[in-house]
């Protein structure tokens with residue numbers, strides 16, 4: 001029985017690259033970024049795990065910024081990365097790092113993004129070797145946008161924020177996903193949502209004095225929410241030092 005299941009899964013995996021091309025064709029045929037996002041919120045294989053108004057607001061900021069370099073930490077199925085690419089335009093370059101980008105998944109994601117400047121890497125954002133590789137990839141330039149949606153522990157999110165903000169342009173933006181507490185933390189009601197230590201880290205970011213904006217579609221939603229930091233290196237470098245000193 002186990003072998004039959006394995007054979008079935010392998011066969012399905014082999015079909016994925018062709019399916020990825022079909023999905024891309026469908027996305028290309030949709031008229032605007034809102035429609036492309038709507039489609040990807042419901043596609044099983046490349047699903048975007050976001051709330052539509054929040055992610056759309058972020059995509060608009062990316063478009064207005066005319067972002068050239070974007071780093072996404074935690075891309076999972078690839079839907080968010082492709083949307084960053086559509087929002088920023090064909091000249092933009094997206095780098096997505098995820099712990100689980102391996103084997104069939106990587107092959108499928110490469111097909112999915114074949115004609116766009118998107119690189120999917122497997123890597124742990126917390127490792128120095130990953131950071132060094134990303135820095136090399138930049139060849140002396142910096143990121144316009146950093147989207148942090150990887151490790152959701154307090155320490156993990158804080159580490160990504162502090163470490164990778166050093167690779168951000170003077171007027172770049174950082175977007176942190178899952179700033180809204182899940183129902184378990186807020187109301188002691190267990191659901192499938194888990195936002196980990198991100199909400200408490202976000203409260204720290206705001207209390208430290210960064211210039212921020214909360215993108216939250218509904219104050220009673222269970223998790224999600226995007227925290228945006230408008231970077232200004234003339235003040236933010238000192239704020240990062242303050243943030244580093246806070247003991248949780």
Ligand SMILES: C[S@@+](CC[C@H](N)C(=O)[O-])C[C@H]1O[C@@H](n2cnc3c(N)ncnc32)[C@H](O)[C@@H]1O
Pocket residue numbers: 047048049050073074075076077079080097098099100123124125126149150151152
């Ligand atoms: C919530 S999902 C990302 C969802 C995606 N950004 C979206 O909008 O659909 C989180 C992802 O982060 C990845 N991840 C967790 N810890 C990580 C780390 N330390 N480095 C890189 N990726 C990590 C997981 O493998 C997972 O795919």
